[in-house]
Amino acid sequence: MLSLQQVNKIYADGKVALNAVDLTLQNGLYGLLGPNGAGKSSLMRTLATIQLPSSGKVIYQQQDLADNPLLLRKELGYLPQHFGVYNHISCHALLEHLAILKGLENKKQRLQQIDQLLELTNLSRDAKRNASDFSGGMLQRFGLAQALLGQPKVLILDEPTSGLDPAERLNLHQIMDDISQSRIVLLSTHIVDDIEHLCARSAILLDGEIKADGVTRELFEPLNGSIWQCPAQSESTLPAGAKVLSRALRYGERLLRVYCPFQPVTDAISVSASLQDRYFCHLNHIAVGETL
Numbered sequence: 001m002l003s004l005q006q007v008n009k010i011y012a013d014g015k016v017a018l019n020a021v022d023l024t025l026q027n028g029l030y031g032l033l034g035p036n037g038a039g040k041s042s043l044m045r046t047l048a049t050i051q052l053p054s055s056g057k058v059i060y061q062q063q064d065l066a067d068n069p070l071l072l073r074k075e076l077g078y079l080p081q082h083f084g085v086y087n088h089i090s091c092h093a094l095l096e097h098l099a100i101l102k103g104l105e106n107k108k109q110r111l112q113q114i115d116q117l118l119e120l121t122n123l124s125r126d127a128k129r130n131a132s133d134f135s136g137g138m139l140q141r142f143g144l145a146q147a148l149l150g151q152p153k154v155l156i157l158d159e160p161t162s163g164l165d166p167a168e169r170l171n172l173h174q175i176m177d178d179i180s181q182s183r184i185v186l187l188s189t190h191i192v193d194d195i196e197h198l199c200a201r202s203a204i205l206l207d208g209e210i211k212a213d214g215v216t217r218e219l220f221e222p223l224n225g226s227i228w229q230c231p232a233q234s235e236s237t238l239p240a241g242a243k244v245l246s247r248a249l250r251y252g253e254r255l256l257r258v259y260c261p262f263q264p265v266t267d268a269i270s271v272s273a274s275l276q277d278r279y280f281c282h283l284n285h286i287a288v289g290e291t292l
């Protein structure tokens with residue numbers, strides 16, 4: 001079990017990036033959802049012991065990592081949001097170099113593990129190509145492969161799907177699902193779809209604070225019966241109790257997604273609540289269950 005307890009992170013310029021964060025992670029895929037600047041990378045770097053919290057504790061296997069960061073580091077795989085690869089070195093050679101840095105000393109086992117990871121990430125056929133020539137999707141799969149060297153028990157993946165096309169995103173989803181069975185995997189994203197596809201449990205982070213945390217389905221189920229789809233023209237006639245969560249286009253038609261405990265206008269259609277609705281409630285400062 002890996003947990004953050006009342007963690008604050010205040011940078012040297014006074015920016016409060018994390019505010020009294022409590023979060024507990026167990027085996028399986030856990031999603032961390034938040035907009036740009038919410039504090040996702042700050043939380044992940046703190047969990048990965050790359051930076052110290054300003055106050056509060058990071059606990060792994062009942063031990064405070066401030067006293068013993070190696071306890072986690074030797075069992076950790078980390079995919080940072082931005083990572084670079086050397087020029088003029090093949091994908092295979094680079095993985096081997098990183099494996100040696102990670103302490104995989106036995107050559108036979110090292111090569112065996114690299115072959116398995118190349119297979120898992122669909123990179124076997126490209127192993128001899130320079131990683132610096134890879135497409136964005138291939139680079140992210142390479143990033144996953146390097147994070148998995150040494151068979152870590154904890155994986156921290158900072159926005160692994162950002163910038164990927166839909167096919168590559170689904171490809172990566174499949175791989176992340178495969179690798180999450182017997183380890184803790186924390187995945188950060190601002191893409192609600194990633195969480196809905198992959199994560200049985202998740203948290204919403206906004207302005208450095210955890211706004212919601214738990215079983216993903218249970219985060220949005222309380223909204224069922226209060227989410228409506230309305231034509232955009234009805235916006236000016238919405239009653240005071242209704243709050244617009246989002247304005248979107250669907251096949252060229254302008255639509256509103258509205259939070260309201262009762263039917264707000266006669267042509268409003270009741271729709272099933274989703275994680276995105278819960279996320280938008282927080283972005284619009286609507287307290288879930290609030291009587292408007």
Ligand SMILES: Nc1ncnc2c1ncn2[C@@H]1O[C@H](COP(=O)(O)OP(=O)(O)OP(=O)(O)O)[C@@H](O)[C@H]1O
Nearest residue numbers: 011013015017034035036037038039040041042043
């Ligand atoms: N080293 C730093 N010094 C000062 N401020 C920082 C530093 N790192 C991050 N911040 C600030 O802390 C806040 C949270 O940043 P962070 O990168 O953790 O958010 P994020 O959710 O990962 O954002 P994004 O999705 O855009 O990557 C931002 O306002 C950011 O500008």
